[in-house]
Amino acid sequence: MKTRPFGKHGFQVSEIGFGAWAIGGSWGPQSEEDSVAALHKALDLGVNFIDTAAGYGNGKSERIIGQVLRDRNSTEVFVATKTPPTPGNWPPSPYDIAEERYSESYLRENIDQRLECLGAEKLDLLQLHTWTRAWNRNPTPFESLRKIQQDGKVGLIGVSTPEHDQNSVIDLMRGGFIDSVQVIYNIFEQEPAAELLDVAGETGTGVIVRVVFDEGVLTGKFTNETRFAADDFRNGYFAGDRLERAVKRAEAVRADLEGSELSMAEAALKFALAHPAVSTVIPGMRNAQQASLNCGVSDLPDLDLNLLSKLRTHNWRRAFWYGGKG
Numbered sequence: 001m002k003t004r005p006f007g008k009h010g011f012q013v014s015e016i017g018f019g020a021w022a023i024g025g026s027w028g029p030q031s032e033e034d035s036v037a038a039l040h041k042a043l044d045l046g047v048n049f050i051d052t053a054a055g056y057g058n059g060k061s062e063r064i065i066g067q068v069l070r071d072r073n074s075t076e077v078f079v080a081t082k083t084p085p086t087p088g089n090w091p092p093s094p095y096d097i098a099e100e101r102y103s104e105s106y107l108r109e110n111i112d113q114r115l116e117c118l119g120a121e122k123l124d125l126l127q128l129h130t131w132t133r134a135w136n137r138n139p140t141p142f143e144s145l146r147k148i149q150q151d152g153k154v155g156l157i158g159v160s161t162p163e164h165d166q167n168s169v170i171d172l173m174r175g176g177f178i179d180s181v182q183v184i185y186n187i188f189e190q191e192p193a194a195e196l197l198d199v200a201g202e203t204g205t206g207v208i209v210r211v212v213f214d215e216g217v218l219t220g221k222f223t224n225e226t227r228f229a230a231d232d233f234r235n236g237y238f239a240g241d242r243l244e245r246a247v248k249r250a251e252a253v254r255a256d257l258e259g260s261e262l263s264m265a266e267a268a269l270k271f272a273l274a275h276p277a278v279s280t281v282i283p284g285m286r287n288a289q290q291a292s293l294n295c296g297v298s299d300l301p302d303l304d305l306n307l308l309s310k311l312r313t314h315n316w317r318r319a320f321w322y323g324g325k326g
């Protein structure tokens with residue numbers, strides 16, 4: 001497993017990190033045995049970065065991670081988690097007030113819960129789970145977080161982009177408010193290459209790439225007949241004609257991979273890793289087999305420039321796909 005610097009922060013993270021949403025819930029049946037096996041396999045294969053959140057099973061994902069790390073006596077693994085805004089609009093509306101959705105007292109209380117769920121004394125990285133550009137001129141939640149940081153409960157501070165307006169975090173990077181960003185960047189969603197990723201490079205902001213498989217479709221395993229379990233959020237994400245449209249696009253990617261010896265999942269991961277500003281890519285992993293496949297990609301040769309150019313033609317300006325079609 002190769003490693004990369006996490007922005008300017010002075011440590012190395014594994015190119016492949018562990019996306020821990022599905023092990024918390026919302027993705028159909030998921031046995032704890034599989035979740036634990038996936039984590040062990042990924043850590044065995046050199047993963048030293050895990051991304052989780054309060055919202056992944058209301059602390060369940062964090063609790064599983066905390067237990068696995070204690071069982072392994074692992075102290076070298078960097079765990080990033082997230083605090084959501086208080087209940088209300090998701091993403092926040094421009095008329096929402098930052099001090100209400102992320103008040104200092106709420107942040108303190110929520111961070112204490114994160115520490116308890118993970119069984120940790122300090123969070124390596126606390127990310128605000130969503131944001132609105134309406135708050136950029138006076139981003140008070142980061143002032144609160146810096147105070148909490150001084151108390152020793154938080155290491156780095158970051159933000160996860162709102163799907164509909166990923167560029168809204170660029171001003172936060174330029175203003176020095178955040179240490180890292182978590183962003184959607186994949187073969188279909190290439191817009192971060194326009195500005196966000198370069199600004200991250202210039203400012204030394206750590207970059208965590210999420211949803212590298214576009215929730216699975218870029219692994220090439222879905223067909224128009226694919227159906228999801230009742231409690232899998234992808235019923236909403238791929239609602240209406242979205243599955244069919246996404247499968248058609250994925251099949252066009254497959255055609256361009258012919259002769260490359262790369263699987264779709266491998267190409268998807270390598271595509272994101274091809275951008276030098278990216279620190280770590282965090283595919284979701286639900287079992288040991290997925291962990292093995294995804295972690296093995298770091299050591300494969302880089303994409304050749306011809307293939308990279310071909311993959312860039314699959315940029316898909318489809319607007320954002322949030323939870324459901326409604």
Ligand SMILES: NC(=O)c1ccc[n+]([C@@H]2O[C@H](COP(=O)([O-])OP(=O)(O)OC[C@H]3O[C@@H](n4cnc5c(N)ncnc54)[C@H](OP(=O)(O)O)[C@@H]3O)[C@@H](O)[C@H]2O)c1
Pocket residue numbers: 018019020021022027051052129160161182209210211212213214215216219221265282283284285286290293294
């Ligand atoms: N707003 C936010 O901050 C936010 C939002 C989304 C995600 N995230 C973070 O980013 C991480 C990654 O995103 P994601 O999990 O939503 O989506 P993703 O990485 O695009 O897709 C992950 C899913 O693809 C399937 N998969 C994984 N490896 C595979 C392989 N080698 N072959 C075939 N299928 C494979 C698994 O589901 P199946 O086997 O069921 O198909 C897995 O759950 C999350 O886990 C979470 O940590 C953050």
